[in-house]
Amino acid sequence: MNVFSGHISYIQVNESLSMVSVRMNEFIELKTIVVETPETASYLSKGNSVNVLFKETEVIIGNEDTLSISIQNKIKATIKEIKKGVLLSRLTLKSAIGDIVAIIATEAVEELMLVEDQEVIAMIKVNEIMLSQ
Incomplete structure (x- = not known):
């Protein structure tokens, strides 16, 4: 989380x-x-x-050209680490609010040609964020 x-x-x-x-x-x-x-x-x-x-599985990863979409929560980040699995990969992203962890399909990592030190946009839908005190 x-x-x-x-x-x-x-x-x-x-x-x-x-x-x-x-x-x-x-x-x-x-x-x-x-x-x-x-x-x-x-x-x-x-x-x-x-x-x-927000859950790691609720983080959407995009490139700079994904800014014109309806997701309101967009955080610029740099890929710090990628741990590839057979089906899923765990990305650690360095951002201005701290490290964000995202779990996405390994196939998506390959299709987007994601690599460490690459700048990306982490996106989270408004209905996927929870608040606590």
Whole structure:
């Protein structure tokens, strides 16, 4: 599980859902959608510290030309390490918020011709990010 700390910077509420923006550092803000509101969850308050969590299998890897897609959470990173398996590969990515671990198909690693020290974009869908206190 990837776990990073940040502060809630913005909350948009619609009925029982909240789109929560979390400021990770001065350059990176991640968004998530939660089935809670500030009225039902006291931690949902601007400025509160939260942990951002997402599974290694939920990280999508792309090249620079993948910026025009609907995934809102995009983090520039450099491939630090690739451990290839028969079916799946484990990538460790160095980013401005810390090391991100991604598990993707080994076939995708080969198709994208991913190598260590290559710059990539790590992407996570808003519905795949969880928050904790």
